[in-house]
Amino acid sequence: MNPAQTRPFPSDDNQLRIGYSSLSTDTRMNVPEDDELFIRRTMDEDPRLGVELLFRRYYQPMCSHAVKYVGSKSVAEDLVSDIFYQFYQQNIFTDITSSYRFYLLRTVRNRAFNYLKQQLNRQTVDEDADEVGRLAVSAGDAPDSLIQYEELYHDVQDAINDLPIDRRRIYLLNRFEGKKYQEIADELQLSIKTVEVQLYRANKHIRSLLKRKWYLLLLLLTSF
Amino acid sequence: MTITKELIFDYLAGKASALQKQMIESWLQDQRNEELFYQYLIEYETMRPTYTADVAQAIDNYNQFLKNAGSNTTPGSNQATVVKTRPIWLRWSIAAAVTLLLMTSVWLLRNQWQYESYETVYGQTRNISLPDGSTVVLNANSRLRVPRFGFSSGPREVLLEGEALFSVSHTKTHQRFIVKTDHQFQVEVLGTVFNVFARQRGGKVVLNQGKVNVLFTGKVTRNKVTLKPGQLVTIDPQRIRVKSTPEPEAHAAWCNNRYVFDKTTVQEIGYLLRENYGLTISTTDKELLALTISGSYSASNAGELLQLLEETLGISTSRQGDTVMIARPAVPQPLQ
Incomplete structure (x- = not known):
């Protein structure tokens, strides 16, 4: 199928997008301006350039968002890069009926959520990566309410904030910055043993805090 | 009460009340609102980034990745991507062979x-x-x-x-x-x-x-x-x-292109020439090798050292490639 035919070409009425068949006039003021018009046009002519434009626009905010869940810069960046990679490589962009932003953010939140879930529950069998990519839009095993995404990352932040200040510092150097034990020990002039112990305690604390609230939900989500 | 951008920002920052959250939740039921929500979310993350990612570097990596992968898949076609996989035993053998090769070369090149x-x-x-x-x-x-x-x-x-x-x-x-x-x-x-x-x-x-x-x-x-x-x-x-x-300094006089000799035989100077300049001394007259030389001399290359020998000992030297012939001056040099 030619994507140009399935998607209404931007016209005077281009605020509407396919997929919102029941759009009524009184809610139209809520619909965002089509700020992806240019990218959409580029995508039809040169998908590779189009994806690169999307990358330039959304990579930074997506990483910034993902890191709130996964806690690690490099994990967040890998996760986001991977989404763009599949987006291009598997021609996902041809199937997008919403805005690109809609797809990208839903996917990044979903994957960040799944990553955290796996971290909390290591026994979980990893889903096939491709499958996750395909199911992302169709809300696979995402929480049933969007609000739970925010709940989760706020809980993550709270759990980290709850740590004693020194332990938090070590935890963030390790998790967020991705520094090795030795580097942290050198930087803070601590023994490597101290760093290990502090990290162990920090991880235990955060896991137990998150599990207490999220275990049931995560268990339900992973059981199908 | 309507859902404003400010309210969404508060909510994203974790400052929304339970009631507000509930309102947002029902508001989000409509997919159009979800669109709007993501737009706000992007705005929020752009205004208040958790950290600054290196976008240029990421794009480079991404393009590199595509380039590498591009050779075996053709993006743009609508077929599902089929990734060819080798049998597991072959993959393991290749991995083992590569590891072995790597380790061997690391071992062989360890001095480097x-x-x-x-x-x-x-x-x-x-x-x-x-x-x-x-x-x-x-x-x-x-x-x-x-x-x-x-x-x-x-x-x-x-x-x-x-x-x-x-x-x-x-x-x-x-x-x-x-x-x-x-x-x-x-x-x-x-x-x-x-x-x-x-x-x-x-x-x-x-x-x-x-x-x-x-x-x-x-x-x-x-x-x-x-x-x-x-x-x-x-x-x-x-x-x-x-x-x-x-x-003791005399033993390190070579640092300053000096040679300190103390009853040093020509034989020993011959070793020096071989070790430092790669020259071999050769003579038909073994007695010459027993001649000794004393004193501190300056010589910055083999030629100067040989000249020094000629002058102090009254002998003649001639170089042929890496061999130095020494002889008494009394003995006439054979004509070429």
């Missing part, structure tokens, strides 16, 4: 990556500054290897083939400095100036300042000698001798 190597050719001397502040003057036709890793922690170990003058700086942590040789001895110091000679015909350590231990690693009766300034030890395959020298 473990050591920084400084070499001099015939007739060349070289000043080297080591990371710990010590300096080394490397004589001609010599090689000094300094470990790339761990030189600054633990004992400082270097490997010497040839001759070098070491000026070792003392470190705060009293790290030992060890000069290892292939000639059945090594020198251990804390901080001092000394000359080490380790060539085919034997070894020699001359101490100018400080204190050094010379450890013998070969099949010799003694296993250690502690030198005081002005002492030197010579190591032959047969024996070890400790002597005193009034002028």
Whole structure:
């Protein structure tokens, strides 16, 4: 199928997008301006350039968002890069009926959520990566309410904030910055043993805090 | 009450009340609102980033990744991507073979990556500054290897083939400095100036300042000698001798392109020529080799050294490639 035919070409009425068949006039003021018009046009002519434009626009905010869940810069960046990679490589962009932003953010939140879930529950069998990519839009095993995404990352932040200040510092150097034990020990002039112990305690604390609230939900989500 | 951008921002920042959250939740039921929500979310994350990602670098990586993958898949076609996979045993064999190859080459090349190597050719001397502040003057036709890793922690170990003058700086942590040789001895110091000679015909350590231990690693009766300034030890395959020298500096005169001879025979100068300049002395008159020479001379290359021999001993020399013929001037040179 030619994507140009399935998607209404931007016209005077281009605020509407396919997929919102029941759009009524009184809610139209809520619909965002089509700020992806240019990218959409580029995508039809040169998908590779189009994806690169999307990358330039959304990579930074997506990483910034993902890191709130996964806690690690490099994990967040890998996760986001991977989404763009599949987006291009598997021609996902041809199937997008919403805005690109809609797809990208839903996917990044979903994957960040799944990553955290796996971290909390290591026994979980990893889903096939491709499958996750395909199911992302169709809300696979995402929480049933969007609000739970925010709940989760706020809980993550709270759990980290709850740590004693020194332990938090070590935890963030390790998790967020991705520094090795030795580097942290050198930087803070601590023994490597101290760093290990502090990290162990920090991880235990955060896991137990998150599990207490999220275990049931995560268990339900992973059981199908 | 309507859902405003400000309310969404508060909510994203975790500042929304339970009631507000509930409103947002029902508002989000409509997919159009979800669109709007993501737009706000992007705005929020752009205005208040958790951190700054290196976008340029990420794009480079992404393009690189596409380029590498692009050769076996054709993006743009609408077919599902089929990734060809090799059988598992083949993958393991390849992995094993690659690992083995890698390990072998790492092992074979270990001297290259473990050591920084400084070499001099015939007739060349070289000043080297080591990371710990010590300096080394490397004589001609010599090689000094300094470990790339761990030189600054633990004992400082270097490997010497040839001759070098070491000026070792003392470190705060009293790290030992060890000069290892292939000639059945090594020198251990804390901080001092000394000359080490380790060539085919034997070894020699001359101490100018400080204190050094010379450890013998070969099949010799003694296993250690502690030198005081002005002492030197010579190591032959047969024996070890400790002597005193009034002028330890003389043994390192080569640093300044000087040669100090003290009843040195032509035979010994011949060794010097071979070791430092790659020249071999040859003569039909064995008596010439026993002639001796004394004094301090300056010579910056082999030619000057040979000229010096001619002038002080009254002999004639002629070079043919790497061979130097010496003869008495009384004997007329055969015509070419």
